[in-house]
Amino acid sequence: xxxxxxxxxxxxxxxxxxxxxxxxxxxxxxxxxxxxxxxxxxxxxxxxxxxxxxxxxxxxxxxxxxxxxxxxxxxxxxxxxxxxxxxxxxxxxxxxxxxxxxxxxxxxxxxxxxxxxxxxxxxxxxxxxxxxxxxxxxxxxxxxxxxxxxxxxxxxxxxxxxxxxxxxxxxxxxxxxxxxxxxxxxxxxxxxxxxxxxxxxxxxxxxxxxxxxxxxxxxxxxxxxxxxxxxxxxxxxxxxxxxxx
Numbered sequence: 001x002x003x004x005x006x007x008x009x010x011x012x013x014x015x016x017x018x019x020x021x022x023x024x025x026x027x028x029x030x031x032x033x034x035x036x037x038x039x040x041x042x043x044x045x046x047x048x049x050x051x052x053x054x055x056x057x058x059x060x061x062x063x064x065x066x067x068x069x070x071x072x073x074x075x076x077x078x079x080x081x082x083x084x085x086x087x088x089x090x091x092x093x094x095x096x097x098x099x100x101x102x103x104x105x106x107x108x109x110x111x112x113x114x115x116x117x118x119x120x121x122x123x124x125x126x127x128x129x130x131x132x133x134x135x136x137x138x139x140x141x142x143x144x145x146x147x148x149x150x151x152x153x154x155x156x157x158x159x160x161x162x163x164x165x166x167x168x169x170x171x172x173x174x175x176x177x178x179x180x181x182x183x184x185x186x187x188x189x190x191x192x193x194x195x196x197x198x199x200x201x202x203x204x205x206x207x208x209x210x211x212x213x214x215x216x217x218x219x220x221x222x223x224x225x226x227x228x229x230x231x232x233x234x235x236x237x238x239x240x241x242x243x244x245x
Contacts, residue, residue: 007205008214009053012046015205017227019043028082028235029242034182041198042205044095044140045147045169049206051099052151055106065103071225072096078232079139085236095139096228102148105129109152143177162207166200173199 007015023040026033058064072094077087079094108125112118126149130142138144147169154164173179179196 006208006210006212008212009050009209010214010216010220012205012209013050013224016043016046017224017231019046020228021231024082024232024235028239037180037195038182038198041173041196042202044144045173045199045202046206047095047099048102048144048147049151051102051148052106052155055103055110055152056155061103061107061110065100065107067221067225068096068100068103071228072100075229075232078229078236081236082232082239091137093136093138094228095144097136098133098138098140098144099148101129101133101136101138102145105145105149106152140177143172146172157207162203165206166203169200169203170197173197 019039019041020043022036023043026036026040030036054064055061075094075096080087080089080092083089083092105122105125105128109122112121126145130145133140133145134142140147150165150168150172154161154168174194174197177194177196177199179194181192182195182198
């Protein structure tokens, strides 16, 4: 049997981590760096995609939720230090809480019966999770929850699935998400583009994915989880040394 081609889950995670590092580097050291911010927009859709995939493929959603919740708690102080410069800042929570809320909504989706009532229950659960993300001011907020839901609803590589993903991400990240504006100039022509709309550039990479895992296992998983708080702590520490904050 021919092995599936395309990027592995491992490679996509590494790429998303590199994009996130670029985005957070810009946040701490170079907020006006359009190049780093543009690269950073690709990270979130990839992570959101794998939360939806993880919910569908994991043997135990309960254990998955516990791991995600523990990682969210562990990352909160580093997140607050990097973003706000202090260890406790209730005005914003890290993105893993967004993913945890989305995972809770997907769990309800899996448990409700099929049919109209089940779809309504799933929609209500997703709406409640999105509302909670907005009220708690988690990173990416309601848009983040709905992005995970998009990848869960439009799974697969059919034209319908890809079209649904593209349309939903355009609405969510191109129109609804708060975003800075990227100025574009070509000769005498000029235009502006919501920076967050560049999240759609991650879709071709995700469409090339064919389910190949690459290196995986508990050690790889722990390393991926550890990268999130550790890189934020490192950026904050370097920023302190350089007196950025």
